[in-house]
Amino acid sequence: MSKPEPVFDFADHPDYSDFVQAAGSGRRQPMQGFDADYTDIVDYIVRCTHKIWEEKAIGLIYTHYAHNALVHTASGGTIYGRETVVRNTLQNQAIWGDLRAYADDVIWGGDEEQGYYSSHRHVNTATHTGYTEHGPPTGRKIFYWGIADCLIRRNLIVEEWLTHDGVTILRQMGYDPVVLAKRAVLPNKPHTHGELDRLPTGQQYPTFLDVPDAHQDPQAFVAAILQNLWNARLINMVREHYAPNHVAFVPDSRKLYGHGDYENFVITLLACFPDLAMNIDHQCVVGNEERGYRVATRCTFQGTHEGYGPYGAPTGRRISMIVISHHTVQSGKITKEWTVFNEFELLKQLYGQIGEGHAL
Incomplete structure (x- = not known):
């Protein structure tokens, strides 16, 4: 059996056309249950993001997210179910009509049995052409970093963790983030003041870890x-x-x-x-x-x-x-x-x- 081709590596910073040209050319790694045109997990996450967000094939969420997918947002909240993912994607598309999400790197782990894990760093550009909770379109251009971590099994994202540079977006739109923050209404839930688990117990000092050799681990x-x-x-x-x-x-x-x-x-x-x-x-x-x-x-x-x-x-x-x-x-x-x-x-x-x- 021939050795599979190496996974797309962003150390080479491939162009998106490289992924398109390789589509359907055969597996670079084992991917049981994934659509046949995906060659490896990096190709999967880059191209399905492009299809949904730039080609606006929003309906592909139904074939790329589990029906009970969990999406953890930067606010600490959790979105449940792919219907909610579809709704949120539609609402975001209405705000940023020309959004471009450029893949800057994908760091990954796992396998087809346990599931693949991807950490997808992307640079986003867009024009503010739609309404938001903060007001009408401003027509301003935005540029910001984001990272999305995904757990993927058999072509379906089953859990996702999202964060992005939200302050940068608001400043570029012309807003004062502090003013907007003071207008926000927090979820109606209790908050804790319990002691944070940074120290072992009581008056003990924190654990100082030996730093291993970077070359070995x-x-x-x-x-x-x-x-x-x-x-x-x-x-x-x-x-x-x-x-x-x-x-x-x-x-x-x-x-x-x-x-x-x-x-x-x-x-x-x-x-x-x-x-x-x-x-x-x-x-x-x-x-x-x-x-x-x-x-x-x-x-x-x-x-x-x-x-x-x-x-x-x-x-x-x-x-x-x-x-x-x-x-x-x-x-x-x-x-x-x-x-x-x-x-x-x-x-x-x-x-x-x-x-x-x-x-x-």
């Missing part, structure tokens, strides 16, 4: 750095394990260069949320020693707004958000990073009006 390398950096407050991880010319893309269209910028990003967020706790929910890695590794990490960040900073005076409110990061690891160091979370949803949690009958 790049996924564990990134996990240990994130745990030490965010939970143990070891900011020295930046200078020790990030390249001096490290570049990071973070929310609000910020592009950070080098150690100092990135240290300030971390310290500022921790100062705003001094009890911030990070939990790693999923990871996967692709690549090799010669070309470098790309690691996708999906986390949950929780914290209490008790410090001054870019989010204003402390509100004492608890926040929870999906944070998805893509790290490039080369020569034993992190050289590039894309960290995406929706700061507008964070602002809504800080400033939104509370549903009747509940208080924070």
Whole structure:
């Protein structure tokens, strides 16, 4: 039996036409139950996204999402069922008539038995030509990063986690995100002030993890750095394990260069949320020693707004958000990073009006 062709690798940054030309040319990896024209899991996620969002074949959601699919949004809510996915897609298409979702990378893991997991980083451009909850069309152009993580079995997305740079979208539309956040009405549900699980128990100090060799286990390398950096407050991880010319893309269209910028990003967020706790929910890695590794990490960040900073005076409110990061690891160091979370949803949690009958 001949060895399958390698999976499409975005280290080569293929053009979309490469995927179209390869369609139906045979499997590059085992994909039991998938439509015959998909060659591998990267091809699946790139082309089905293009079909649904750019070709506007919205009805393909019925053949590409499970009937009881779960979609976890940046706001912390969960959408249930593909009919809801269809409805939300139609509503978004009405807002952004010329949306283009350019695939920038797909980091994946899994197999056809357990299911494939994809972490799809995309750059989006569009013109605001439709009505939103905030007002009429502005005609303005937008450009923003997003990442979608999907669990896929037999051609169906059974679970999805979404996040994007929501603050950037609103600023480009001409809105003040804080003003809009204060108008928002939060879900009518209780909120907890329980202690966050960052420290083992009581007065003990956090666990300091040994950082493994990046050449031997790049996924564990990134996990240990994130745990030490965010939970143990070891900011020295930046200078020790990030390249001096490290570049990071973070929310609000910020592009950070080098150690100092990135240290300030971390310290500022921790100062705003001094009890911030990070939990790693999923990871996967692709690549090799010669070309470098790309690691996708999906986390949950929780914290209490008790410090001054870019989010204003402390509100004492608890926040929870999906944070998805893509790290490039080369020569034993992190050289590039894309960290995406929706700061507008964070602002809504800080400033939104509370549903009747509940208080924070």
